[in-house]
Amino acid sequence: MAHLGVGEPSDPTGDRATPSAPAVPRRILNAVLRGSEGWTGIGAVLVVLIVALSIARSDFLTSSNIWNVLRANAIPIVMACGMTFVIIARGIDLSVGALLALVSMLLGEALTHGWPGGLAVVVVIAGGLALGLVNGLLIGVVKINFFVVTLGTSLIFTSCSLLITSGNTITLFGVRGFGLTNTLGNANVGAVPVPAIVAAIVFVVCYAVLRWTVYGRDVYATGGNPDAARLAGIPVDRVTVAAYGISGLLAGLAAVMYTGRIESATPQVGSDLALAVIAAVLLGGVSFAGGAGSIVGTLIGALLLGVITNGLDLLGVSSFWQGDVTGAILIIAVFLDRFRRRA
Amino acid sequence: MTDGVLVALHGVVKRFGPVQALRGASLEVRRGEIHGLAGENGSGKSTLMRILVGDVTPDAGELTIDGGRTRWGAATAREAGIGLVHQEPHLAPDLTVAENVFMGRLPRRLGCVRRRELAARIAAVSGKTGMRIDPRRLVRGLTPDQRSIVEIAKVVAAEPRLIALDEPTASLTGDEVQRLFVLLTRMRDEGCSVILITHRLKELFAICDRTTVLRDGKTRGTLEVAATNEDELIRLMVGRELAETNRAPQRPGASALEVRSLTRGSTLRAVSLDVRAGEIVGLAGLVGAGRSALIRTLFGLRPGYEGEIRVAGTAVSIRSPRDAIGVGMGVIPEDRRGWGLCLDMSIAENIALSAYGHRRLVAPVSRAALRRQADQLVRDLSIRTRSVDTPVRSLSGGNQQKVVLARWLTHDLGVLILDEPTRGIDVGSKAEIYRILDALAARGLAILVSSSELPELLTLCDRIYAMYYGALVAQFGRDDATEESIARAISGAEAA
Numbered sequence: 074m075a076h077l078g079v080g081e082p083s084d085p086t087g088d089r090a091t092p093s094a095p096a097v098p099r100r101i102l103n104a105v106l107r108g109s110e111g112w113t114g115i116g117a118v119l120v121v122l123i124v125a126l127s128i129a130r131s132d133f134l135t136s137s138n139i140w141n142v143l144r145a146n147a148i149p150i151v152m153a154c155g156m157t158f159v160i161i162a163r164g165i166d167l168s169v170g171a172l173l174a175l176v177s178m179l180l181g182e183a184l185t186h187g188w189p190g191g192l193a194v195v196v197v198i199a200g201g202l203a204l205g206l207v208n209g210l211l212i213g214v215v216k217i218n219f220f221v222v223t224l225g226t227s228l229i230f231t232s233c234s235l236l237i238t239s240g241n242t243i244t245l246f247g248v249r250g251f252g253l254t255n256t257l258g259n260a261n262v263g264a265v266p267v268p269a270i271v272a273a274i275v276f277v278v279c280y281a282v283l284r285w286t287v288y289g290r291d292v293y294a295t296g297g298n299p300d301a302a303r304l305a306g307i308p309v310d311r312v313t314v315a316a317y318g319i320s321g322l323l324a325g326l327a328a329v330m331y332t333g334r335i336e337s338a339t340p341q342v343g344s345d346l347a348l349a350v351i352a353a354v355l356l357g358g359v360s361f362a363g364g365a366g367s368i369v370g371t372l373i374g375a376l377l378l379g380v381i382t383n384g385l386d387l388l389g390v391s392s393f394w395q396g397d398v399t400g401a402i403l404i405i406a407v408f409l410d411r412f413r414r415r416a
Numbered sequence: 417m418t419d420g421v422l423v424a425l426h427g428v429v430k431r432f433g434p435v436q437a438l439r440g441a442s443l444e445v446r447r448g449e450i451h452g453l454a455g456e457n458g459s460g461k462s463t464l465m466r467i468l469v470g471d472v473t474p475d476a477g478e479l480t481i482d483g484g485r486t487r488w489g490a491a492t493a494r495e496a497g498i499g500l501v502h503q504e505p506h507l508a509p510d511l512t513v514a515e516n517v518f519m520g521r522l523p524r525r526l527g528c529v530r531r532r533e534l535a536a537r538i539a540a541v542s543g544k545t546g547m548r549i550d551p552r553r554l555v556r557g558l559t560p561d562q563r564s565i566v567e568i569a570k571v572v573a574a575e576p577r578l579i580a581l582d583e584p585t586a587s588l589t590g591d592e593v594q595r596l597f598v599l600l601t602r603m604r605d606e607g608c609s610v611i612l613i614t615h616r617l618k619e620l621f622a623i624c625d626r627t628t629v630l631r632d633g634k635t636r637g638t639l640e641v642a643a644t645n646e647d648e649l650i651r652l653m654v655g656r657e658l659a660e661t662n663r664a665p666q667r668p669g670a671s672a673l674e675v676r677s678l679t680r681g682s683t684l685r686a687v688s689l690d691v692r693a694g695e696i697v698g699l700a701g702l703v704g705a706g707r708s709a710l711i712r713t714l715f716g717l718r719p720g721y722e723g724e725i726r727v728a729g730t731a732v733s734i735r736s737p738r739d740a741i742g743v744g745m746g747v748i749p750e751d752r753r754g755w756g757l758c759l760d761m762s763i764a765e766n767i768a769l770s771a772y773g774h775r776r777l778v779a780p781v782s783r784a785a786l787r788r789q790a791d792q793l794v795r796d797l798s799i800r801t802r803s804v805d806t807p808v809r810s811l812s813g814g815n816q817q818k819v820v821l822a823r824w825l826t827h828d829l830g831v832l833i834l835d836e837p838t839r840g841i842d843v844g845s846k847a848e849i850y851r852i853l854d855a856l857a858a859r860g861l862a863i864l865v866s867s868s869e870l871p872e873l874l875t876l877c878d879r880i881y882a883m884y885y886g887a888l889v890a891q892f893g894r895d896d897a898t899e900e901s902i903a904r905a906i907s908g909a910e911a912a
Contacts, residue, residue, distance in 0.1 A: 297508025
């Protein structure tokens with residue numbers, strides 16, 4: 074926003090209820106580039122990419138490939154939904170990748186020790202919630218910087234997951250009680266992958282919470298202007314704690330899906346998973362500065378990353394290129410986002 | 417006298433690090449009165465208000481509400497129905513106007529926001545406050561004056577028993593100020609108490625019933641407005657008499673700054689003006705009339721203009737602040753904290769800031785020389801500080817502004833441009849800044865001052881341009897400039 078305050082043309086009475094309507098084509102272009110939700114631009118990129126890939130590869134727009142993309146990206150989508158709460162509340166959660174590894178190891182341990190499958194799943198997801206709340210309490214109540222806290226807990230979670238089996242992978246194939254976990258991560262209902270269904274449910278619930286509940290609006294208020302929120306009587310501390318709790322809970326759920334998908338629990342989950350999730354959220358137009366963005370953008374951002382990976386695969390390009398492409402798109406997207414904010 | 421007192425603060429003490437903000441301040445506000453709070457900058461007015469609403473916890477002091485002692489805190493203030501309109505609007509940019517107005521009090525059912533109920537409530541608030549902004553718009557897209565209006569609506573919507581406003585009129589246009597005063601008067605007549613902080617004494621006399629004056633963190637007295645005058649008030653505020661600084665007529669020197677047909681989109685329309693050496697020229701206009709756009713364009717913050725800029729008779733192209741500094745222009749921006757100063761750096765470093773850019777890359781910067789220079793300027797401008805190593809953050813607004821001024825005096829300067837040079841600055845420092853500008857002009861500097869306060873321009877300037885909708889619509893000299901004539905011009909009464 075303009076720091077010098079005044080300077081834009083305006084009528085001197087200052088009361089502009091409605092902006093004047095520009096010509097229709099420009100309006101559409103504006104709506105795409107500067108949509109108030111912040112995701113229309115990246116949505117257009119996704120559409121263009123899908124059209125281009127459909128033309129380039131006849132095997133792209135097939136139902137099996139589509140389900141494949143959704144199956145592969147259900148886990149980052151679930152985590153990104155949680156991350157959206159945190160980033161809108163003016164934070165960042167660097168620990169979700171390590172948290173996923175730790176929860177996955179706990180689940181593996183529980184199942185190999187003969188816990189009933191349902192109980193084990195519920196308990197470890199609750200464990201994810203608890204770990205997220207630890208982040209939240211240190212940040213929201215003890216008031217330690219979020220970057221420091223989640224970086225620290227990320228190191229701790231990674232270390233703990235290595236300690237459990239001295240770094241070894243727990244194979245779960247055929248273990249009694251693994252059925253539910255396996256279903257969540259790997260099964261199909263008809264042609265539809267169960268993980269995609271889980272991700273869809275998580276997305277819809279998160280959308281509703283952010284958009285229609287008082288808690289959701291409080292998250293925007295907290296991130297947009299913490300002082301204002303506090304003075305308005307919003308329990309800013311609790312809102313923050315809850316945001317990290319949600320992130321932990323969903324990372325825990327993602328851990329179950331991940332464990333089911335690879336049929337084992339391993340401490341060696343890519344530590345860049347957290348960064349990929351953050352990239353998806355920022356791609357979707359959620360502002361690093363807090364208070365702005367929408368979970369629809371997060372979904373589009375995560376899908377865009379997934380489609381890029383899939384497209385490179387189909388085109389026979391080395392997957393090592395993936396980082397270059399997504400990195401460049403991320404920087405360009407945030408750069409273009411500035412023009413929207415000036416509006 | 418305690419009869420009818422709604423809120424009383426006694427012996428309030430607050431220290432922020434090295435700064436003693438309040439040292440025994442007291443304030444009593446009766447039911448159904450408009451109570452002015454006056455004092456120079458740094459006298460503790462804003463701190464006292466933030467303590468009242470529980471934003472800041474005092475080190476000592478007593479709070480009495482409805483005759484009973486209570487604890488300090490945000491919860492107490494909320495329960496007692498005390499609301500504060502902050503100087504800087506406290507709004508969340510990506511919530512709508514309606515959601516901001518009812519922040520923390522959204523109508524809910526089962527945790528969900530009741531949109532229809534919200535729409536009905538915001539319509540009622542808009543009716544009461546005269547707010548004419550679409551409540552579904554995001555605050556992000558609002559102008560500063562619109563945000564101020566939303567901030568006021570937010571506090572009014574809570575139906576407070578006591579509403580405190582911290583310089584609400586600083587970012588409002590004349591019309592909006594009038595509407596605000598009508599609203600406040602009506603609220604008072606309905607039994608609400610009002611605390612109004614303002615630097616404009618005229619406003620205190622226009623609307624307040626009583627006024628409390630703070631100086632150096634202490635209460636110096638509470639006056640019945642009907643039984644006092646501006647002189648007495650100023651005496652209490654500054655603790656000394658103020659000398660009037662009306663400039664003697666000047667003989668303008670050679671042309672220092674010439675602007676011809678400067679145009680930039682719809683913000684600047686064919687602006688032509690002259691400032692001569694030794695002259696102080698004013699720029700009057702309402703909020704949004706294009707004064708800031710003109711200044712930013714002249715200083716290279718908005719490249720891409722059409723038209724001609726000549727400095728000291730030579731046509732120049734200004735595409736960045738570096739270009740502007742290179743041809744001998746200096747600017748003092750409206751927002752000195754955001755643009756003018758590095759608050760956590762020392763006075764000496766701040767003064768040297770733009771000098772760094774003009775040394776060759778490898779030329780060593782002598783810290784001792786910079787300190788000597790800073791010492792000299794601190795004395796010349798009587799900046800009140802213990803040492804030039806003091807962080808600028810701990811200075812009062814007036815002294816911060818003098819640091820920005822001092823920086824330009826280290827340059828070989830031909831033109832100095834100031835945007836709202838005394839916004840948020842107390843009466844005493846204002847007079848000092850006027851004197852400094854006067855002395856600079858006498859030394860041959862050409863000065864262009866943009867201000868929304870007409871009395872300031874009338875005191876300071878040899879000539880005044882009136883700006884309306886991006887164009888200069890009138891020019892006034894010493895003899896024909898009056899508050900009425902300029903006010904007519906800038907409100908478009910004389911525009912074609």
